[in-house]
Amino acid sequence: MNPKYSIFLKIVCVLICLHSYSTDGQTTDILFYEDFTDESNNATTGTDDYNIDWQIDLNGANPREFKVKNDEFKSKDTRSGIPHWYTDQIDVSSHENFIIRAAIKTKKLENSDYIKFFYKKNGSGELILIDEFFNDLDGDQDMPFTVDAETTSIQIYVEFRSNDSKEEHKLKDIRLTGELVTCSNPTTYTVSGNDLAYCSDNPQETTIGLSDSDVGVDYQLLKDGVNEGAPIAGTGSALSYGAFSDNGTYTIEATNSEGCTQTMTGNVVITVTNVTSAFSITPTSVVLGNSVQFNNLSSNATSYAWDFGDSFGTSLFASPSYTYNATGTYTVTLVATGANGCNATSTQNITITPAPDELFYEDFSTEANGATSGTDLYGTTWGSDDTNVDDDIFVGVYDDSEYPIGTVFWVGNDDEDDGTNGDYVWWYTDNIDIQDYENFNLSMWVEFYQIEDETDDYIKFYYKLDDGDLVLIDTMRGDFDDDGDYEDWDLDITGNTLQIWVQFSHDYEDEWHGIGNVKLTGTTNYNFWSGSENDVISNTSKWSKGTVPTSSSDVLIPSSKHLKLISDHTFNAVKVRSGAELTVAYNGSLIVNDFTNNGTMRLNSDAEEFSSLVVNGTASGDVIYNRWTNNFEGVTASGNDVIGSPVVGESWQSVKTNNESVIYNNGTLYSFTPYLSGFYGWSDYYTSTTQTTITPGRGYRVATFQGSSAPVKFTGTVQTGTVNVTLRRVNNPWNVVANPYTSYISLSDFLSANAAVLDDSKVYVLAYNGLENDSYWTYYNTNDAAGVYIAPGQGFYVAAKSDNATLTFTPSMRTIQGDDDFIDGRSVSVQNTVYKFKLNINSGDNNRHTKFYFRDTEAVSEDFDRAYDGVLKEDGDNFKLYSKLITNSETEKLAFQTAPISSLSESSIAIGVNMTSGQQFTFSLKDVDIPQETLVYLEDRDKDTWTLLNDGNSYVINTSETISGSGRFFLHFEPNDALSNKDIDLNEVGIKAIHNTKQIIISGQLDEDTNVTIYDINGKTILKTTIDAYNTTNRIDVKNLITGIYLVKLNNNSQTVSKQILVK
Secondary structure, three states: OOHHHHHHHHHHHHHHOOOEEEEOOEEEEEEEEEOOOOOOOOOOOEEOOOOOEEEEEOOOOOOOEEEEOOOOEEEEOOOOOOOEEEEOOEEOOOEEEEEEEEEEEEEOOOOOOEEEEEEEEOOOOOOEEEEEEOOOOEEEEEEEEOOOOOOOEEEEEEEEEOOOOOOEEEEEEEEEEEEEOOOOOOOOOEEEOOOEEEEOOOOOOEEEEEOOOOOOOEEEEEEOOEEOOOOEEOOOOOEEEEEEOOOEEEEEEEEOOOOOEEEOEOOEEEEEEOOEOOEEEEOOEEEOOOOEEEEEOOEOOOEEEEEOOOOOOEEOOOOOEEOOOOOEEEEEEEEEEOHHHOEEEEEEEEEEEOOOEEEEEEOOOOOOOOOOOEEOOOOOEEEEEOOOOOOOOEEEEEEOOOOOOOEEEEEEOOOOOOOOOOOOEEEEEOOEEOOOOEEEEEEEEEEEEOOOOOOOOEEEEEEEEOOOOEEEEEEEOOOOOOOOEEEEEEEOOOOOEEEEEEEEEOOOOOOEEEEEEEEEEEEOOEEEEOOOOOOOOOOHHHEOOOOOOOOOOEEEEOOOOEEEEOOEEEEEEEEEOOOOEEEEOOOOEEEEEEEEEOOEEEEOEOOOOEOEEEEOOOEEOOEEEEEEEOEOOOOOOOOOEEEOOOEEOOEHHHHHHHOOOOEOEOOOEEOEEEEEOOOOEEOOOOEOOOOOEOOOOEOEEEOEOOOOOEEEEEEEEEOOOOEEEEEOOOOOOEEEEEOOOOOEEEHHHHHHHHHHHEOOOOOOEEEEOOOHHHOOEEEEOHHHHOOOEEOOOEEEEEEEOOOOEEEEEOHHHEEOOOOOOOOEOOOOOOOOOEEEEEEEEEEOOEEEEEEEEEEOOOOOOOOOOOOOOEEOOOOOOOOEEEEOOOOOOOOOOEEEEEEEHHHHOOEEEEEEEEEOOOOEEEEEEEEEEOOOOEEEEEEEOOOOEEEEOHHHOEEEEEOOOOEEEEEEEEEEEEEOOOOOOOOOOHHHOEEEEEOOOOEEEEEOOOOOOEEEEEEOOOOOEEEEEEEOOOOOEEEEEOOOOOOEEEEEEEEOOOOEEEEEEEEO
8 A cells, every 4th residue: 555545544534533523512422433444354353443342243154254354344145144243332321312334335235135233222132223234335324323211331233144155245444423412400409407426226317308499300319329219309499308317328419301410519417326235254153263254245336334243343444354352143234335425235144153162171291100090271180990901001191202292191001911801991081060061072182003903902982971871972993193193073962061981992912092182172152250259350360251241241150159240230141050149239230131040149239229130031040139128116217118029929928037137026027018009008017927929019018127227138030021010099099019120210211101090180109208307208200200210129109090000110111220219319300491499398307398390391381280290198297388289279289390480480379388386387498499580489478478588598487376278378489680799770770560469579789778659650659668778679569559550769869760660
């Protein structure tokens, strides 16, 4: 070829092969172009100018030629088959209006010969015909076609058919063009909705929408690029897709009618954190003292918080280890925390078993050579028996350095004889105490040197339980290692004592058996006490586990041992063996879940304190409660006590026998009698022959010998359940009951539980205090209840609301708080804001009082309030003091009453008295706890006097006749406007009218006597008087004034002041 012509062709080719060109504003792209000039002759595959491959498929044909030849693709005489030339996939996703232009030259075609052009869409499916040619051709052929919207790629197929050797097709070049699709993209709007980050266990949701939309545009919501539901057609306004909560990134894509798309601005991100908490424990049961490994299996967590369940151990490590310091089953908690504070919790139990205790250990190192008996490390003796064997047999301890354990107990000989001749030697222990142990293991070093293997050559191991028969553990025959072997056996036994027996037998000379390091271990939850009454509990050397027991510990006191508690202690379980002693001193207490007593258990008390035993689970065995009791007509306490038994199941005969020298008696009658509840008072004294059982919860009148207050011994089981007492109300409402527990009980809990069955006017506890000069009685009511505790066996009075009502004592009332009897806690502050005082009247050595409380609770008013106001117990006493309600002086006689705090301002209370003639009586306030600004006056209307009782002041009266009832004496409460003791301007002196008493009060410190003038509203002088400078409070009686406005004028040598007041 002419070189110049070749260059010309290349230039033309470049122009033709431009990737795109524009006509009439429409861009047309060449998508495929192959002119075969770069392909080699005979090629059946190739690559176009745009790197798209092509190839052939003969499809069963056997053409003469079907290949590239001389820069053309030539097909000749296809005959029986229909071969194809075809391309790989061509991307047409952004184009339309396609044209295939092919330069075709055919020769001598007949009617059945043709060339056809097809396309296959998206790499699969049927061939779709574009165009076909049956005649001879010579030149370019344009074949326009379109594809559907789903088509993103096509393959071009060219099919050839000719049946004669002279018929041929030549494809000189082929190209595919398509018009570039141009879109008017949809308008961009903003995705609306708040991002969410939440924990999977607390689902939340957010509403997703679009700020605006256009009609004719579809808006598709996508989550992580995947369609979420169907698209929403634009409306010309904002769109809403609803609420969503699933994890992902949400976007919106708009598509218009031209198929043009646009991603909207912004997105909504929902982050769901799913934290899981899980862990494994290796192992799940661990011997005390060993470490426990916790393996974290949590997911999506970044931090961890472990609680090992023993109130001590915590960790922030991912997979910590921990060593417990007490046995038990513990609940381990793992809180795993991830992003956004999300967390999850899991729990598992771990059991810590006791470390085994050595019950017997003998290594023979302290025994003499040749010893046939001895004592182990813990004091248990051992022995041997060789009476059935020849004297030449050696039996005993021998320090043999040949063996690593050193000293061994040997049986054998070096002489030429017949050994034990079929008989045997025993080694055995005395009884080993195994009570309260389990999981026994017996171990020892064993050596057996044997020449002949005879059936009578053996070592047998036995145990004997509780002095019973021998039980075979194991039989061993044959030689052992030169250094011997350690053997051990687990013993599944339960009993009190155990003996270990070892039998040796051999039938030939120079045969030896040996044992060493004999050890018996067992596990127990109990911490054994080995001390005496004088040893302190904190002495760790006296405890088998080397530690002082805690609230999770089980405590055991063995026979002949004595534990004394002089402070408060809490254990899980306590067991007192036969012959052992446990004492709780008057200042001690014991709280325990389970209590077993087979020995002696004492609870002591004195005149001021009482020991407590609280059993929250089961209790077995008797206990002794030495309950302090007042003496008969003693000097310091005037006669008798009201008590009950703090234990269960004891008969009167047992009480009498145990207290012959304690309870006051004359040999026949005993100062011990029950109350005839609801009838007429105390019953007859018990006698030496009375047959009855002391009833739990019932009160008894008891006294010790004169001048000798002492504890009364009660023996019985511990009350752990609810005690019901039937109240009677026949002739009177009064019943005497008693705390039935070996511990204090809460008065607040008692009143709360029983208020409904107590007399409406007597919802209180009446304590017999034995003090004649204080009327014998102390009242305790709702106002006093908080922080007040009733001592074990303390008796007291209650008033029944109805006959046969049931009063209850419940275990939940129990507490170890408290000290003195007659109900402790008189000075304890109560709940809510409360003020209080006693009005006391004294005559010689005798005192009476009535109580007043003022509270801020809505439960009280100035009328009678059940459980807050209490009626006096009538007992024929001719010396009494009581009050009447603020609102009604005709009510019953009140031992105490409660009013709102507001009553401390300008209110009056009628006071009732019983006083004999010819006596001097003094009124005063006791135990005062009221606001400083409150003044308390006692009015004596017969004497027309008002006496301020604050600051220790008193009012004295000498009676010339008996006074009985109310109406003469009144308490008045008024605000204190008095100023401090300094020079005071008259302008600072208080002037006010008290309406209920029709008085004008002038309060404040005056420098000199001052004149007072009262004018009515017309300026008329109504009253003139002079007040004393020495009194900080002066009162002017204005009972004769009618209701109206008055002017009060004060003047002295230096000042004048006036004030208008209203008198009602």
